[in-house]
Amino acid sequence: MPSDADTVHVSSPSSHTSQRTLKSFLPVDYECPPSQAKDTSALNCMSVNRSLPSSNKNTLPEPMIYQTMQQKIQEWSEENDECFAVCDLGDVYRQHMRWKRHLPRVEPFYAVKCNDDPRILDLLVSLGIGFDCASKFEMQPLLEQHQIHPSRVIFACPCKPVSHIQYAAKHHVSLMTFDNVEELYKIKEHYPKAELILRIFTDNSKAYADISAKFGAHMESVDELLLKALELELPVVGVSFHIGTGCMDASAFIDALSSARSVFDQATSIGHNMSILDLGGGFPGVGLKGQTTFENVANVVREQLDALFPSDIRVIAEPGRFYVSTAFTTCTRIMGKRSTMTAQKQKHIMYYLLDGVFGLFGAVPAKNLTPVAKVMTRNGKLIQGRDRDTLECEQTHESSIWGPTSTPWDCITQNAKLPDLQVGDWLYWPNMGAYTYAVASHGFSGFPVPSVTYVDTSNHL
Numbered sequence: 001m002p003s004d005a006d007t008v009h010v011s012s013p014s015s016h017t018s019q020r021t022l023k024s025f026l027p028v029d030y031e032c033p034p035s036q037a038k039d040t041s042a043l044n045c046m047s048v049n050r051s052l053p054s055s056n057k058n059t060l061p062e063p064m065i066y067q068t069m070q071q072k073i074q075e076w077s078e079e080n081d082e083c084f085a086v087c088d089l090g091d092v093y094r095q096h097m098r099w100k101r102h103l104p105r106v107e108p109f110y111a112v113k114c115n116d117d118p119r120i121l122d123l124l125v126s127l128g129i130g131f132d133c134a135s136k137f138e139m140q141p142l143l144e145q146h147q148i149h150p151s152r153v154i155f156a157c158p159c160k161p162v163s164h165i166q167y168a169a170k171h172h173v174s175l176m177t178f179d180n181v182e183e184l185y186k187i188k189e190h191y192p193k194a195e196l197i198l199r200i201f202t203d204n205s206k207a208y209a210d211i212s213a214k215f216g217a218h219m220e221s222v223d224e225l226l227l228k229a230l231e232l233e234l235p236v237v238g239v240s241f242h243i244g245t246g247c248m249d250a251s252a253f254i255d256a257l258s259s260a261r262s263v264f265d266q267a268t269s270i271g272h273n274m275s276i277l278d279l280g281g282g283f284p285g286v287g288l289k290g291q292t293t294f295e296n297v298a299n300v301v302r303e304q305l306d307a308l309f310p311s312d313i314r315v316i317a318e319p320g321r322f323y324v325s326t327a328f329t330t331c332t333r334i335m336g337k338r339s340t341m342t343a344q345k346q347k348h349i350m351y352y353l354l355d356g357v358f359g360l361f362g363a364v365p366a367k368n369l370t371p372v373a374k375v376m377t378r379n380g381k382l383i384q385g386r387d388r389d390t391l392e393c394e395q396t397h398e399s400s401i402w403g404p405t406s407t408p409w410d411c412i413t414q415n416a417k418l419p420d421l422q423v424g425d426w427l428y429w430p431n432m433g434a435y436t437y438a439v440a441s442h443g444f445s446g447f448p449v450p451s452v453t454y455v456d457t458s459n460h461l
Contacts, residue, residue: 062088062457069331070382072453073426076333083332083355083450085432089123090458091327096127099319102298105305107316109154111281112138114320114434115328119454121146123461124323132156132281132318136167143171150174154278156240156318158199158215159183165190175276177240179217181228188232195237197278198225200263202241202256216241219259226267238276239263242318250292250300253279257304264309277309279317285325286431294322324433330360330450331376331428334421335404342398349399351421356403356410359449360432362439364412373401373416376426394419401427405445 068086076082099108109130112121116138124131125146133139134157142148155168155176160183168176169191176191178184179199187194201216217225229236239260243252264274279301284294305315336352357364364371375383396417403410421427440449 062091064088064455064457065329068453068455069329069376069428072331073377073382081333081335081354082448083330083353083360085328085330085360085450085452087117087119087433087452087454088327088329088457089119089454089461090456092120092123092323093127093458093460095323095326096124096129098294099322102295103301103317105311105315106279106301107314108323109152109156109278109316109318110323111156111318111320112142113438115324115436115438116141117437117452119452120324120327130154130316132320133173135161136164139167139171139173143173154197154316154318156197156278160186162186162190165194169194175237177278179215179225181225184225184228184232184234188234192234195235196229197238197240197276198222198236198263198267199240199242200259202243202259203252219262222263222266226263226270226272230271236267236272236274238274238278238314239267240278240280242280243282250296252282253297253300254304257301257308261308275312275314277305277313277315279315281318281320283317283319283322285321285323285434321434325431326433328433328436328452329428329430330355330432330436331426332450334423334425334427337421337423347397349397349418349420351399351401351416351418351427352404353401353412353427354404354447355450356405356412358403358405358407358410358441358444359447360436360440361403361412362441363435371413371429371432373413373418373427373429375418375421376428378419378425379422380424404447 065086065088072084072086096108099106107130109132110124111132113132113134118141121141125142125148130152131138131142131148132154133142134155139153139155142153143150150172151174153173153175155164155173157164158177158179160176165176165186168174174191174193174195175197176187176194177197177199178187184196187196199216200222201218226236241256241260243256260277264277267274283297284292309315332353332355334351335354338350338352340348340350342348355361361371377383396419399416399418400414401412401416403412437449442449
């Protein structure tokens with residue numbers, strides 16, 4: 001993670017912002033100026049196109065983001081090949097307002113694992129939301145630096161190290177998940193006052209990543225787990241699930257919520273006091289082809305919640321990608337180029353960058369992603385206005401884009417279509433906020449992760 005020394009702060013919250021209330025920090029009565037939209041409600045004004053771009057024929061980033069990228073590139077010397085990213089904190093704020101509009105009953109507990117950038121956490125703390133933490137290392141900055149109330153944290157990892165359970169106990173983080181008997185014994189010994197959420201298995205076949213292959217109790221084992229918790233005098237207070245990363249069908253929530261309702265009834269019938277439903281993650285951000293929209297998911301979730309769970313049940317969720325996917329744009333300079341011929345006698349160009357799958361593109365192989373590169377400069381000149389129209393009409397070539405390391409696995413994409421670019425030209429990559437900095441190796445072969453410049457397109461931070 002880049003430090004403050006590596007960043008340029010532009011219209012972003014100070015280190016003290018996390019102590020402010022939402023009312024004083026981010027006005028919820030924000031109204032869009034009439035010149036920006038016919039409907040001046042904050043959410044309609046803030047809505048943006050979240051579809052995945054498939055070619056260079058996409059709309060440009062927000063003007064402030066594009067200008068910041070241009071300024072950075074113009075300031076860079078010819079010898080400076082380093083990559084950088086621009087983070088729009090205003091985009092995170094808009095996503096939060098979007099969540100509040102479409103899922104007003106559901107409390108978001110941001111999945112820290114997705115992107116633990118200190119400025120992102122600072123903003124989200126100020127928004128008053130909760131946090132899904134998978135380790136004591138994710139809890140530490142929130143509890144010790146931001147000093148948030150422990151009720152705003154759920155320890156959402158069904159298999160936890162003993163020392164991490166002890167840390168949660170010391171700091172009174174009582175909500176935690178489990179999905180097996182062995183975990184119950186650990187919790188009984190090290191944190192008997194914990195309030196437990198039973199993580200259940202759900203069908204992840206309609207998602208990119210099958211998270212239930214690793215976590216989640218099958219329905220046939222639920223009775224055993226609930227009875228064992230009762231025997232150990234451990235209170236089970238709720239149910240959680242995860243429909244998988246990159247949900248492609250909103251109906252996946254129908255079966256998951258039906259199963260959760262069944263577990264609620266089972267647990268209540270044997271004496272557990274059930275009060276919390278955790279919808280987990282999987283809420284669409286941007287970056288996965290074929291996934292459904294957040295609005296489609298929200299419509300299904302609202303309808304099912306109203307039908308299955310009374311209003312006195314507290315409903316939370318663990319969105320990560322949804323909040324930060326579109327907030328980051330990465331800029332990379334071409335530092336090498338090689339032209340080859342395919343077996344079909346077609347020209348193929350290999351471009352080399354100073355960032356790759358051991359840096360911000362680490363989730364590419366793991367999640368079968370296909371990042372989309374956009375042209376920022378051509379022959380050393382920034383692409384603007386009519387230049388971009390000309391570029392879109394120009395012949396493209398089958399291209400592959402590679403990271404800087406010597407390993408053959410360091411390939412960002414083998415299916416890019418780009419014009420003939422030169423060493424020194426710049427590419428930019430939208431939608432780089434989720435599982436980028438969080439999974440970067442921070443120094444493999446000595447290559448650092450890109451620095452971050454922060455902007456605010458909401459004008460309210």
